[in-house]
Amino acid sequence: MNFDPFVLPFLIGMIYLLIILSWRYFKWLDELKVSDRAKFIRGIFSLNFFKAIRDVFAESLFHRKVFKVNFFLGLMHMSLAFFWFLLIVVGSFESKLFSKYPFNAPYDPVFFRFFEHDFQNFGAHGWFTFFMDFFLLVLLIAVGLAVFKKVHSSFFGLKKATRHRFVDRLARIFLWLIFPLRWLAESATAGIHHNGGFLTQSTGNVMASFMNLWYFEYPLWWLYSSALGAFFVILPFSRYMHIPTEIILIFLRRFGIKNDKEIKGFANFEIQSCSSCGICISTCQMADAAGMHGQQAVYYLQKLRFKRNFEDPVFNCLMCGRCNFYCPVGIDIAHLRDLNRQKMMPTLKNDHSYLDKEVVVQVENPVRVVYFAGCMSHLRPGTTNAIINIFEKAGVDYVFADKDGSVCCGRPMSILGATEEAQGMIKKNTEIITSSGAKVLVTSCPICLKMFRENYDLPMHVIHHTEFLKMLVVTKRLKLKKTTESFVYHDPCELGRGLGEYKDARELLQYMGNPDRTSFKKKRSLCCGGSLANLRIRADQRQKITADAFEKLTRRNPDYLITACPRCEQTFSTVADRTVMDVAELVEMNMID
Amino acid sequence: MEETKKHVLIVGAGIAGLEAATHLEELGYKVSIIEKQQVTGGHVKNWFKTFPYFDASEAIINFAERSLSKFDVYNETQLTYAERNDNGFKVNTDKNKQFQADAILLTPGFKVFDAHKKEEYGYGIFQHVITNADLEKYFRNGWPERDNKNLRFGFIHCVGSRDAKSGNLYCSKVCCATAVKQAIEVRQHFPDSEVYCFYMDLRMFGKNYEEMFQAAQEKHGINFVRARLSEVNQNFDNTLLIKVEDTLTSRPMKLTLDYIVLMSGMEPAENAAQLSQIFGVPTDESGFFAPEKYLVSENNTVSEGVFVAGTATGPKTITETINDARSAALAIHHYLSHSRIPTEHGKE
Amino acid sequence: MIELKGKERIWEKYQKEIPLDRYYYARSCIRQNFWPGSETTFIKILEEELGKTILDEEHHTTCSGIAYHCDVIPQETTMTIVARQFSLMCESGYEHFVPSCITSFGIYTEILETWNEHPEVEEKIKRMLMEATGREFRKPKFLVHPSDVIYALRFDILKKAKYRLVNAKTGEPLKCVEHVGCHYAKMFPDKGVGGAEFPRVLMGMIEAWGGEVVDYPERRTCCGFGFRQYMVQANRGYSIACTKRKFDSMEPYKPDLIVTNCPGCPFFLDRWQYVIAEMEGKVYTEDGYGIPVLTYEELAGIVLGYNPWELGLQMHQVSVEPLLKKIGFEYDPLDKFKVGNQTILTLPEAPGVLKV
Amino acid sequence: MAKNKFGFSIHHDRQHNLDTADRNLYNRIALVEPSIQRCIFCGGCASTCTASKFTDLSFRLVSLNLRRGYIDEVKEMVARCMLCGKCTMVCPRDVNIRHLMVLLKKEFSENEF
């Protein structure tokens, strides 16, 4: 078998890497709860296994999602990942085919050109050298792009590049060195032994023309091997850990394994799968509009990885969920944040005993619909009045549960990590709501809606008023006319990304006209800045976010900005230069008998 | 030429008098000012900085005196007598200087309320009870003593204003902003000091006043307590003990202070009554000159040819005073060029 | 440091005209009960020392002021009773009304003010008095408080003084706390010598007679009588708390005595010292006797060298002997609890904490 | 208050002494959330407060009592807050009331950090 001492750095590095990885992965898999481990085993022998492989190609090699964000960014990642992959695969075929030894060492494909000079007797070889050189060329271009990105990140659709830690920068240097060194080493060999392809051979000839390659060839291979070795050694401690980890993550996901109550097991795979690409930075409004930095997902995960103090990124976040959507690796960052919020928020001293004493629960004859406006809606009487008028007009058999003041649903508390402390409120509201004997609970507040659905156990349908109003129209109990005014619709975070409710509001609006087109809709919608999730953000920073979002939404100059959340409505109206209203208000305006 | 020039006599060389004089002179009138003090500039001259931009009062004075040389100023002169004749007014002074004027502008300004009247505040009895005017002197001429360690200051709003006991029911308007301004200056002068403002209402009516107030709260950590001083006493260690009600928590409250600054309000000038008597210009119940018509014609008076401007007609800020002086100059110009601004009794 | 000229500036403002002869005297409910010696002394000083005429006749009564401020009787009742007093004064041909009591002084002043403000009220009272008693009345020419009179005559008293308010040993002036009754000038500042904020009336006597006045933070605070607040046992916690506040405030100045011109004040300043001592074991002087509390007449009497036991100092709960000793007053300690035919009476029981 | 032979006891003095007031908590809180210094005690928070419909809760008073050092009063009120955040939305001085409430709740909760 081929051997030369210079392969040692590579060999040691690779063995070392394999040990570390397998140790870590085993540990994390072991942390999974029993049921998940079962899923894992079952998954391996299921169709999902192959689906996973397909995903791996799509995401880890072709970086489909990254292409969505920006073509060049996608191209860069794809070239690096996929062509390196090809280099390895094709390389090993080559080494299999042309090795003069029966036994083929793991480093053979990597240093093949050094060991094998003489292929006269193999015709097909020309193709290999051609392809291998081509792959190398693409990789060299990709590295070029990467270097270029360092200076011109905006060109890749990134407003701000990630601030990397030293280890990461070091790792990147080794990574960027690998391919140029391979190129030089192979060229040197080609210069002497004429075994190169269109790229390496030509460079080799040029080099030969002005230097004595006998002196340079060997050291170059050493350097190449050392670069590889060094990269492997540093990889587990750098962001490049994502390269192997993301692959496992994709499998786990396919096997239906999800995040648990604690940050371990699956969470570790997610945390380590972050490539620090920085897409989450430019999609974070706090960074984009308010110029706040250090709290974005990439930094949160970075801090988690390197066990730094992550209090600020945990709490200084709007929890709008935009980063979740844009993350090419699909890491559930919001959830990872929430896990730590629940863990880090101390038990708050609450005394809500007055709720039981003071809040009267009216047990009248049961009705079909119970309407719960929510605290925030009480700041927007326009909306609640509209709803009531509509109900009256449509002859809905309803009761207004929190007519004389609401008991908070508890989400504002739980979203800060104090879910337990909200129990008193949850109990009271459940009592109030169920006492109505209604079949349907309609609320105007997406914040309440999310809470009711996820933290309450209510024996009835829990829906947002948009859904209910749509139903009224569909069942002809409510007729709407087209409006002459133009409007744009804003998806509230909690209703949209939070609960996946996009269609009802839109279908309802369709009866009255077509909302203006905007690129900030559905999963891409913006946060109004009023989020209850962030206590640390300053008022002026909120203002910036709100103003920015409002400007983006009203670019087509609509008459109204329509939304379906009292909080968004309230927040936007502080910066609005045109009417901001709830869908319900528009419906009220366009009711006909 | 000189002879044909019409003559305007201005009583009082504060910023109002000076500003009016400047414009009247530019409009081609002969202008004389009589001033009872030795120097021109009035009260502004005793001030250190002005609110809300902390400009030096010198800057204001320099502006107001920009064309001082172009008209005659008679300092340390008091108007003693005036009579109306066919071509205007014949005026005499204590220095026996005679004037023949076509129009008279009264700008006697105001008098700082005499804080002694508020006996329970102990002004003139307790050494460290001072007034806003005294404080400005301190800023200008330095502090009497150097014990600047952790001093506690209390600013008392509405001293001699909005107070039946001192006979002034009106609001002196400028004290709130002055208090906040001085409070900030004190914090800057004594960084270790602790400053309290005791206010009834913070009347931050002007542009950038509210911003100044907010800065006082946020940047300078000044404490604002909604209360009116009830009485000042002296502790055994000679510090001052004040008693107020913390009206927002409805509890009596006491607090030890090292310095108490009384925000003395504005009162009509000493000679206002005399002038009103001499020129037949009525005064309102507070003793300020009553204009011919409130709101619309505040510089004219029922006494033809006699005009009023500045704080003589009621408390005003520097800006307002200067603007008022300009409008007075214009009113006089209209009058002297026989085209008076039509007013109620102009129509008759 | 306090600037005297500041105070003088204020005093000039409150120069009150005080008639110097022919007083019609009206006794005080509280004083004749608890400080009869003071009223006797007042008359004695005026008649014997200074040769003034003062009428102390039998038919006058209370002004009902305490009942009025306890709110049990209507304003008209008090006004009519006061009118009756005036009518008695007129009958006896006097014009200078001198009520021994500060509450009365306040009541009379307030009523005269009200009658000036609302003549219809005066008319009503005239009718009522006529209906009830068939009497008529004229308002007094002067209404002054005995303390005003003593203040006005302080230097004449000084001429005859045997003692000064000076520590006989050290020659230091005594530190005197003056407590002026609330109703003396607080309601109508210009009716009191020196006004409401820095009343001169007691200060003038103290300074004239060699003492030094201490101005302490709670000087203006009420003694705590509060009328109903003392009369009803359930409310006395208010009364004593008020007085305690004053003592806590004056303690650091180590006063040698307290002078008052009000009937209730000396009573409370005296008795509450005893109660505070009993309740909390707290005494406000190092010697453990407490701070002696005197009426201005008692003070004048001491200055003139009268027998302290005829002044009625034995009726105080806080012993005055330490004070007498300080100024070197010669007195017969055995005489304190002797009366009439010189038989030794049983001594009063000693209090738990206060020394006697 | 115990009874005694006099049948009454000396009343407690309500007068607030600002000299002895404990301002530490206020200062500590103002360091983390300076916007509290902007409070003008307008009471907008209290009038919109969800909880104040049912119980005594007024951030205006919390803000005052913090400054006056009435910590117990503050403690009592803060515990009643449901953190709905309406107050913050109506505050004319943009005081981050909800954050202050959380900070105070933390202060008063067993495990502080």
Add this chain to the structure above:
Amino acid sequence: MGELVDRLKADVRIKDSLHACIHCGTCTAICPAASFYDYDPRELTSTVQDIVARGDDKRLIELLSSNYIWYCGECMSCKTRCPRDNAPGVIIEALRALAQETGLFAESEKGRQQLMIKRTLGEWIVDYGYCVVGDKMLLEMFPEQGPNWQWVLDNIDLVFEKQGAHYQKEGNGAMRKIPKEDLDELRMIYKVTGADKRFKTIEEFSKKKAEEMGIQFDESHDCEYFKHVYTFNSNNK
């Protein structure tokens, strides 16, 4: 509507002492009652002002039935300070008068105490000619009088004689016996000026209240109700 308020407005003390309040608190700052009770003269003034402005009898009745109007000690320190020439202490007098005329005094713990005051100095005036009668102020009811006072009482005529008082004697001087004709005049004044009427109301409503509270009541000073109102303080627990 407002006819009780009209009665209040008719009181000359309200005319003189109630003007628009600016809530400056100079009164509360130096009010002893504000320090030693949960009381605020500033709030009282503005409340009354409000009641008078709206002619709100309902709130007036609430106020008159409450302890709130009975805390003031009428030292009148407030009158000296008010920048609007109000006098909470005087307003209180008018309120207390009305509370007694309407019998509402009996509705509050502090108001009920009026019975004790009426039966002591209220009656002493016409019986003895003075509000205070020393030899009736025994240590059982006034323990704070102290041992020296006990000694005075034990030797009352001698002690007074030494100080030139004429205890219970004819003629002038301190502690004298007031001639009958003068006392009769006082009685007539009581009759004419409505003091008798007020006393009747006080007795009447106290009696009613006593029955309501189930406390023994009679004309004497040692009836349970008298002792109760004299000593009971719900805060002293």
